[in-house]
Amino acid sequence: MSRTEQNGAGRRRPPTIHDVAREAGVSRGTVSRVLNGGHNVSPAALEAVQSAIRRTGYTVNRHARSLITGRSDSVAFLLTEPQERFFEDPNFNVLLRGCTAALAAHDIPLLLMIAGTEAERRRNMRYIAGHVDGVLLVSSHSGDPVAAQLHEAGVPLVACGKPLGQGSRVSYVAADDRNGARDMVRFLHGSGRRRIATVTGPLDTPGGVDRLAGYRETLTECGLPVDEALIVPGDYSRAGGEAAAALLLERAPDVDAVFVASDLMAQGVLSTLERAGRRVPQDVAVGGFDDSPAALSARPELTTVRQPWDRISAEMVRVLLAQIGGEDPAAVILPTELVRRDSA
């Protein structure tokens, strides 16, 4: 009966550190020490407290703890992309999942915040300052002032992808876009292609810039001329890929390979090429970038450059936690990998 009243549907107030202390026959202080690493606690007391915790089903009240420590033991995942891209891009799923899991291993919950509109951005900024220990930032457009604002406010911060524009020392983790692009172009060249075009990403994103740079360099390196007619701007979207391919076919009908800066755009390119009667890969080879699920759902399946999203998320969390712990900002660049399938 009293048991039922304590644990049953009655929703009794949860046990506190006092209850545990009484149950274990020690003081609050000792329980607290056990909770925070167990230093300077005798083996007997340690055992007594741990057993009492188990018996009472005690869980630390994080609000009370945060109130005094000033830490919140939580982290925000902040997305400042316009929402469309979030929907379309399957990479975010992987990234989000990875970050959640990596944080969970440290018992740190992830707060998801999306700042599409200006109002949302303001709200999130207000929330973050003082309510969150650090921020995992996903925002590639250089016009985005969020990174600078957070950095200035002294909030520990790790960006996914190199924050373009500002020279300020903010941490980031990124795939090696430039070398990934080089691998792909080198591969296309190696398979005999000579009129290699590219559909770029937005040129106000580091990915867009670096992949294009890799493309240019490799062409020169291979002794091919860099023909500006073969360089078509894209926006990472499927529709953008379709339009870019149409423009490309018009400007350079003799194209025999396209390096597309994202898989989603590559899908669009494939679709335009098909409608134009070009066979892939026989007439035109198509190389993507990301190795997202879109690469597998494309027909033919995409030869692409794999971004190591699992490692990226793990590194982002590692760097962020280190920074929260007082270490200096850091930049991490992770290698990509060429994945051969059917489109090139």
Added chain:
Amino acid sequence: MSRTEQNGAGRRRPPTIHDVAREAGVSRGTVSRVLNGGHNVSPAALEAVQSAIRRTGYTVNRHARSLITGRSDSVAFLLTEPQERFFEDPNFNVLLRGCTAALAAHDIPLLLMIAGTEAERRRNMRYIAGHVDGVLLVSSHSGDPVAAQLHEAGVPLVACGKPLGQGSRVSYVAADDRNGARDMVRFLHGSGRRRIATVTGPLDTPGGVDRLAGYRETLTECGLPVDEALIVPGDYSRAGGEAAAALLLERAPDVDAVFVASDLMAQGVLSTLERAGRRVPQDVAVGGFDDSPAALSARPELTTVRQPWDRISAEMVRVLLAQIGGEDPAAVILPTELVRRDSA
């Protein structure tokens, strides 16, 4: 100089309710009343406090508030699907975005928790009890005990999709799967198809069961026999769709339409059909379900049944907040809509 020290990079401790009270020339109590609705506060005091808040840049310390109120003013989005589905299914993005936005409007942050493994599940359960005001649950498999556990623990809870199996009164929001399926089958029949097959979802999910039920009913209603050879089980994955279609062609080569219980599976069906030399929609009409981005990236573009994800997320949040506010659990079923494209 003193200003700089207070607001600059020095990271002074943030203003508290005391600072605001002093600045406004009132007491803590009055400031608190302003913060919580402003009842029983004179216009003069209200104005003074609001101005003081603006001048000091005060933000309420949610930890302190939570400590005394017992509320956390946060909500968990709990995903107990095995991770693969989360990655593949573009619907989750829309749902997640919708929930985040709807909660943000109430200034409530969303904690993302993923419980793929048993360890993760235990950790999350421990966290949820006492740290979160309510849970938005995404988990369709009936074997999942999480819903029951949470409900028993008295945690306000809204499931996405009807929790199968347990009769317990837990809130949920779902699309009208049965009627959606009926609309599609009726449409296929109306366009002259007579050998209408179906690839089902997993039959331990409510969506799988109800869509199949709608299929069966409508066939009978249209005076068509229900041929068990035309009913092939699927698993909501693209690969599952490919396999199901292969099996179907073997069992019933004369099939002239397929109602597929998800767009992703429909992509797989399309791909198998193409390889088998069947033209879509001329030889075989294909209808999907979800109207996810996958429907648009399919070739031909999928005729499908649109699930109102934006409304689903909004309703989930509404029902959850109502329940946190003390109202009774509720079930909400939202209508679907047939979207005509090229595959049927």
Added chain:
DNA sequence: AAAGGCGCTGTGAGCGTTCACAGTAGAGAA
């Protein structure tokens, strides 16, 4: 034998709020 150090323990204070209560002043009713 006294002094010093070390390992362990308990205690008080305080983190920033909200809530219940008590108190004040002014308006209206008797």
Added chain:
DNA sequence: TTCTCTACTGTGAACGCTCACAGCGCCTTT
């Protein structure tokens, strides 16, 4: 005038935790 009621205001006491400090034995050293 006096009383009551209402609208507003201020004050102490929590909420559950961590942290700094002081105290107490006990072992080692001089």
